[in-house]
Amino acid sequence: MTGDPRTYSSTGGVAIPSVHGILSPPIAFDPPEHTAYRKIIQRQFTRQGAARYEPLLRRLVRDRLTELIDEGSADVIPALARYLPPMAIAAILGLPPEDGERFVEWTTRLLVTAAAGDRAENERVAREFTSYLSAHLDGERDEETVIGAIGKGRFDGRPLTSQERLYMVLLLVIAGHETTVHSIGTMIYHIATVEGLKDRLIADPALIPNMIDESLRMEAPVVSVARTVRGGADLxxxxxxxxxRVLLVLASANRDPATFERAGEFVCPRSRNPHVAFGSGIHRCLGEHLARLEMRIVAEELLAMAPRYHLADGYRPEWTIGPVVRGLTTLPVIFHQR
Ligand code: HEM
Structure with a gap:
């Protein structure tokens, strides 16, 4: 079974080709190390743990949408989808709220310079960012936050080393950013383009969580994850x-007609939706509840504040082409009534 970490190990990295920088705990470890690392930050990422940040995130989304709606139109990928995930990560980590915008700037610069192959600038930004994070990891700690939990965390009976602490934080910054940017962008696209969906959600907002799962199933933000075979296997x-090395194509599993009726269609409400957009087994996404919260807040606020939003005339979706994450490059939205 591909779910057995003794045969299908994560220690060789979880992407093909390898993605530099995500060989961090807990994602690139097998049990028992994986279990011990994951336990340190598990509580902060439960549904209740993530819910602590709902008032802050909702306020940020409302403020941002107020500005965008005033302007009449916006490309919501940079203006909204790229804004919220780093703010949410900064909050759950326990970084000061006034640093949120700087945090957005750093994480965006890191991604942009990596994508452009600008190694010198990427390393400069990475040094600045890691020294900022290290200062916080060494400073005062609120134990309810992720940085607090990492500071208090023990592995094999000893405190975490500064490198372990930094790598754990960097994993969260990487794993929770681009994935969630794409999940938000794609969801706004689906609400606008799937026949009758927007009206159904406005009439019955309780359908939003069901729509979120269907949006993740139809366009999985993480296309694939990889494992390394240990000792040989029969698949x-x-x-x-x-x-x-084995590549598990989550996007393909999510459209498997043996599991999903009308697998290629956006069906909402869908009564059974065992999609694997968040993976499955022991490595199932730790940030699932935070990501779902961000998506739900965006959907609820957008539908309440701009129920008539629509995509710019002539818009044709263009998808990013990457081995791991996938999403829309632009999404021009008109907020005013037609
Ligand atoms: C819609 C957005 C997201 C998607 C689609 C997604 C997808 C995934 C997938 C497929 C995995 C499994 C990797 C594997 O099996 O090797 C994973 C793991 C993980 N994700 Fe997410 N993710 C999202 C958001 C987030 C957020 C917001 C965070 C945290 C801020 C996060 C943190 C993690 C961590 C720490 C792991 C590793 C868990 C482990 O190894 O035990 N993710 N994610």
Whole structure:
């Protein structure tokens, strides 16, 4: 079974080709190390843990939408989808709210310079950002926050080293950013383009969580995850050797007609939706509840504040082409009534 970490290990990295920088705890470890690392930050990421940040995130979304609606139109990928996830990560980490905008700037610069292959600038920004994070990891700690939990956390009976602490934080910054940017962008697109969906959600906002799952199923933000075979395996009759790498294509599993009726159609409400957009098994996404919260707040506020929003005339979706994450490059939205 591909869910067994003894045969399908994460220690060789979870992306093909390898993505530099995500060999961090807990994602690139197998049990027992994985279990011990994950336990340190698990409580902050439960549904209740994430819910603590709902008032702050809702206020940020309302303020941002008020500005955008005033302007009449906006590309909501940079203006909204790229704004909220770093603000949410900064909040759950326990960084001062007034640093939120700087945090957005750093994380965006890191991604932009990496994508442009500008190594010197990428390293400069990374140094500045990690020294900022390290200062917080060494400073005062509120134990309810992730930085507090990491500071208090123990591994094998000892406190975490400064490198372990920094890598855990960096993983959260990376894992929770681009994934959630795309999940928000794609959801706004689906609400605008799936026949009758917007009206159904306005009439019955309780359908929003069901719509969120269907949006994640239809366009999985994380296209695939990888594992490394340990000791050889037999996968449905296919022999795999030790150290062979295996790619699990989540986007494909999410459209499997053996699991989903009308697999290629956006169905809302869908009565059973066992999609794997957040993975499955012991590595299932730790930030799932935070990501769902961000998506729900955006959907609720957008539908309440700009129920008539629509996409710019002639818009054709263009998807990012990357081995791991996938989403829309632009999404021009008109807020005013037609
Ligand atoms: C819609 C947005 C998101 C999607 C689609 C997503 C998807 C995934 C997937 C597929 C995995 C499994 C990786 C594997 O099996 O190797 C994963 C793991 C993980 N995600 Fe997310 N993610 C999202 C948002 C977030 C957020 C907001 C955070 C935190 C701020 C986060 C933190 C993590 C962590 C720490 C892991 C590793 C868990 C472990 O190894 O035990 N993710 N995510």
């Amino acid at each position: 449905s009759g296919q022999k795999l050797d030790d150290a062979e």
